[in-house]
Amino acid sequence: MSDYKTTIGLEVHAELKTRTKMFCDSLNDPDEKHPNVNVCPVCMGHPGTLPVPNRKAIEYVIKVGFALGGTPNAKSRFDRKNYFYPDLPKAYQISQSGQPLVLGGTLKGVKINHIHLEEDAGKLMHDDAGGGTLVDYNRASVPLMELVTEPDIHTAEDAVAFMKELQLVLRYLGVSDADLERGQMRADANISISPDDRLGTRAEVKNLNSFNSVFQAINYEIKRQTEILDKGEKVHQETRGWDDAKQKSVSQRSKEEAQDYRYFPEPDIPPFETASLGLEEIKDSIPELPAEKRVRFVKEYGLDEKAADALAGDIALANYFEEAVSEFREEIPGGNIATVYNYLTSDLRGLMNQAAVAFADVKVSPEHLASLAVLIEQEKITSRQAKDMLAKMFETGADPEEIMKSDNIGIGDADEVKAVVLAVIAENEAAVADYKKGKVASLQFLIGKAMGRLKGRARPDMLKDIFERNLA
Numbered sequence: 001m002s003d004y005k006t007t008i009g010l011e012v013h014a015e016l017k018t019r020t021k022m023f024c025d026s027l028n029d030p031d032e033k034h035p036n037v038n039v040c041p042v043c044m045g046h047p048g049t050l051p052v053p054n055r056k057a058i059e060y061v062i063k064v065g066f067a068l069g070g071t072p073n074a075k076s077r078f079d080r081k082n083y084f085y086p087d088l089p090k091a092y093q094i095s096q097s098g099q100p101l102v103l104g105g106t107l108k109g110v111k112i113n114h115i116h117l118e119e120d121a122g123k124l125m126h127d128d129a130g131g132g133t134l135v136d137y138n139r140a141s142v143p144l145m146e147l148v149t150e151p152d153i154h155t156a157e158d159a160v161a162f163m164k165e166l167q168l169v170l171r172y173l174g175v176s177d178a179d180l181e182r183g184q185m186r187a188d189a190n191i192s193i194s195p196d197d198r199l200g201t202r203a204e205v206k207n208l209n210s211f212n213s214v215f216q217a218i219n220y221e222i223k224r225q226t227e228i229l230d231k232g233e234k235v236h237q238e239t240r241g242w243d244d245a246k247q248k249s250v251s252q253r254s255k256e257e258a259q260d261y262r263y264f265p266e267p268d269i270p271p272f273e274t275a276s277l278g279l280e281e282i283k284d285s286i287p288e289l290p291a292e293k294r295v296r297f298v299k300e301y302g303l304d305e306k307a308a309d310a311l312a313g314d315i316a317l318a319n320y321f322e323e324a325v326s327e328f329r330e331e332i333p334g335g336n337i338a339t340v341y342n343y344l345t346s347d348l349r350g351l352m353n354q355a356a357v358a359f360a361d362v363k364v365s366p367e368h369l370a371s372l373a374v375l376i377e378q379e380k381i382t383s384r385q386a387k388d389m390l391a392k393m394f395e396t397g398a399d400p401e402e403i404m405k406s407d408n409i410g411i412g413d414a415d416e417v418k419a420v421v422l423a424v425i426a427e428n429e430a431a432v433a434d435y436k437k438g439k440v441a442s443l444q445f446l447i448g449k450a451m452g453r454l455k456g457r458a459r460p461d462m463l464k465d466i467f468e469r470n471l472a
Helices: 055-067 156-173 211-230 279-284 290-301 305-312 315-331 337-355 366-377 383-396 400-406 414-427 429-436 441-454 460-471
Strands: 005-015 079-082 092-095 110-119 123-127 132-136 143-149 185-194 203-208 238-243 248-254
Touching: 005 156, 055 110, 055 143, 055 156, 055 279, 092 110, 156 185, 156 211, 156 290, 185 211, 203 211, 203 248, 211 238, 211 248, 290 305, 290 315, 305 315, 305 337, 315 337, 315 366, 337 366, 337 383, 366 383, 366 400, 383 400, 414 429, 414 441, 414 460, 429 441, 429 460, 441 460
Parallel strands: 203 238
Antiparallel strands: 005 143, 005 185, 079 092, 110 143, 123 132, 185 203, 238 248
């Protein structure tokens, strides 16, 4: 197989989290189960109706632009994109072509050409039993942001990494839930290969609705186009669909150009100046973004990059961690923050995943997790006791201090532990003799016996030290 340079550009669509649709007062409710409920004459394209742009949606796109280092276009306008499809009730889509809202920007080293705003289409529902197709227009005219990258991506891995980071940014900004499984975020990938630095003939794979489908579709296209060029044939410019079941792309139609859509300025919506929207106020509303949070977590909490990335990848997890650490530091200013991190990301998350509970519903407050970490750091409880206590906290929401008192949990004092050690030594002469002959496993046996008597109220390292001193 020959070597070719792969070039990838992405067009990423994300539904915006506004209360109403893009050009009317119908609700923008992705959770609506009943078809054709959130519709009105405007979004259904009835004659004589006039669209009124959703200002919040426009502000959201500009906010995304600022977050990615882009520049709001001084003047912007909406255009009509003309094509007929059953899920498009007006037989045209109000979009942006000539003057998009945002120009430029970058994310994960990928340059952004522009970001524009348009309305989403309805949803086709194929009735396999009846053999027909139904249309649900609840989604028709939902605000849809489209971000178009430059052809700066060269591998499927980098394409997925870009999309994951964009998803995080949108969630941090609060403009979109960007849930691919619910159709709130999807991508079209333009893929070409070339034997040199010139761009090859591209194929566009449409409506990729999962990170895995983005990855698989790009790699499939690279393989398909490579085989074509290796045979001395030409790749045709076309639009292809991704068949997830068969894990292959399928030709749909020859690739359209802008003129095929007969774009022209939307006559019912006048052009507007973005300065009138209060750009500084929008810019000032941008919170700390994922990349900034990763850097701060490493610097402020001494976490490694992997831990910082894991926290920054989940807003609720990161917020919970910071609240717990704040409480922990009040009790032990120089305490080991890794204790909080480990019990949060391993033990508590494990319990949450098992019970399918989100942070909004978890009974263990950040303050209580911090208190548990304090007890561990102060060596008042063992790690085994901590795990058992956390399980009880997860079920009841109780304070760890209260659980300690009610269940008589804690580490025994030195005299109690030493007395148990001496009793175990006296009762297990054979194991003691084996240990003195060099059998290290015998010491673990003795420690286990002592732990059993103390019912976990001693640390293994503490017992090991006392046994070694009394067996010398």
